Amino acid sequence: MPIYEYVCSECKSHFEALVSVSSPEIIRCPKCDSLKVKKTMSAASFRLGHGGSSIPAGAMAGCSSKSGFS
Numbered sequence: 226m227p228i229y230e231y232v233c234s235e236c237k238s239h240f241e242a243l244v245s246v247s248s249p250e251i252i253r254c255p256k257c258d259s260l261k262v263k264k265t266m267s268a269a270s271f272r273l274g275h276g277g278s279s280i281p282a283g284a285m286a287g288c289s290s291k292s293g294f295s
């Protein structure tokens with residue numbers, strides 16, 4: 226399940242949220258409960274199990290079905 230990073234337009238706080246493909250993508254800010262959040266394309270989803278921070282940006286821009294990690 227992908228983890229996306231969001232930024233709140235109200236309080237400018239960053240947070241991460243698990244997004245289920247089976248449920249509507251309604252994300253609230255955990256701080257101010259605002260719905261004015263924007264998804265940011267970061268390397269947040271690559272933090273799982275990866276100790277390094279040298280994931281090339283091209284890895285995300287490419288075909289998502291071509292996953293190099295099981």
Ligand SMILES: [Zn+2]
Pocket residue numbers: 233234235236237238254255256257258259
């Ligand atoms: Zn907020």
